[in-house]
Amino acid sequence: MGRVVAIAVERAGPRVAAPEQPGATGGGPLLPAQLLQEWYAANGRHSLPWRLTRDAYAVLVSEVMLQQTQVARVLPYYTAWLRRWPTAAALSGANTADVIRAWAGLGYNRRALYLHRAAVAVMAAGGTMPANEAGLRALPGVGPYTAAAVACFAGEQRAYVADTNIARVLARALLGVAGPREASAAGVRAVGEASLPAVAAREHNLALMDLGAAVCGVRSPACERCPLSEGCAWRAAGYPVGARPARRLPRFETTARFARGRIVDALRGHAALPEHELAERLPGVHAAKLAAYLAALEDEGLIERCGHGWALAGQGSTSMASPKL
Template sequence: MPPVADPGALPAVEDLAAFRSTVLARGRELYRDLPWRRTRDPYAIWISEVMLQQTQVSRVDGRWQHWLELFPTVDALAAADSADVLDEWQGLGYNRRALSLWRAAQEVSEAGGCMPSDEAALKALPGVGPATAAGIRAFAFDLPGAYLETNVRAVLLHELFPREESVPDARLVPIARATCPPDASDPADDTRTWYYALLDYGAHLKATVPNPSRRSRSHVRQSRFEGSHRQKRAEVLRILLAHRADPRGGVDIETLCVELSRKERAAGRRGVDVSDAQALLVELSREGFCHNNGNIWCT
């Protein structure tokens, strides 16, 4: 595939057509029959999109089904206790995503319980960015748009920018829009089929060649988790969730400090003092993860 020469221009029409033919052929060859592809329920698809943002497909398969057993509809999620939502989310990445899902579900439920299909309405929901909105629109409603996530970037960079570094999304988004089918008139080449092909081809590329998405300007190497501030926050939340059954409904700061220090020392790090624990709890409470009930911290 000829590389894009003019930084501000789309590839030639014939090159876009060749690109689409290549992607659709690879998509048929590499298709993954994933459970969230067997539904058009926008709520279920929304959950899969958020889970897949930071977690491997193999891990999401199973967790997604269990989530839907616990919270089968957007109304059920909205009515759930936030602590139950956070507890179910453990091991699936940033906890703020679970809290955003819960808050967004409440907004949708209050508006009638139907997930919107409009791009602006989706992006107005807590935690829903352009890629998540485009994914919901594509896979639930078969609506066109620029669904630009890491596997899609990998294909665009591999096929159209094979020798370029630090390629900005501003050059990729117009190509994503131009190559996306405008409607669902052809079931073999509708929006769902097109983006499944890009996702599966991109996953294949990342497993077989040096990851092309690293040549995206938006690529950020994940910082080390173990020993980080993020890790301590996550551990504090796990301790709080583990103490939900305590007769007091939570945990005092001294006990939390002991348990957090035990975890840190087991990993070869120094323990934390009460002031460290207090700072973490205050930070988490400001974001809505917990609250102070007298001398007891609760989720």
């Protein structure tokens, strides 16, 4: 991608960019875009597979997989998924059970359903993936972040993209607080939008994202390696700490999340299972709630009744499967 390099060497501005550059919008704090792009050219993760394509479907797959999930864990899933379902048309023809099985290990299983339903919706609407925020936002499982990300990374549109990393960098560098929780979402958005460059917003957003992941970590800001440190408001303020949520988490094995994950994963390995066999795979504390878990999973479209037992939804192609138990 010669484009990135070209941007980085476009102009040799002042080495230390002033945090506030007069004349942009309202005069709020801005990012030193030049330094940021130079850092990105040298340190960005340019070879991530979803950054090497502009295919909106492929980018959507990556973004949904990346929701609350680390890059390293998504990589093998992304590759396998696109090999199996290279297009929205291909995915729309898959059965639900196969899609849920392909998701094994990623967590938040509803994301697999959303992705499948999004593909079906795209095909129903003519077969062309939307590349603008509004069209993307209408797809299931696509919220403000994912819509902006796909529009920007695939459609190369000038969108304000705010994942957890970007929001943290903006909150620190421009607002002087520890993170987005210590600022209003509108405040972060205001400085983020004001800092969006007129061109190459894609590289701008990717740079902020990589910076947040590699340098400006939640617990470990490496300011000595940060291109924004000179004008960083958080650093200048002496690194004020953020408030702690301070919430006691119950043992994971006792949570509904654990039970639901176990249930779905058990059904991944079998065509169908009777309810008592599902109960055997759960700690006793869940016995009284098993029926409620199953009802919720059924309502969400992850599982379905199969005779006297349960199976992954859509097990037998698209037709109403005959009872197997």
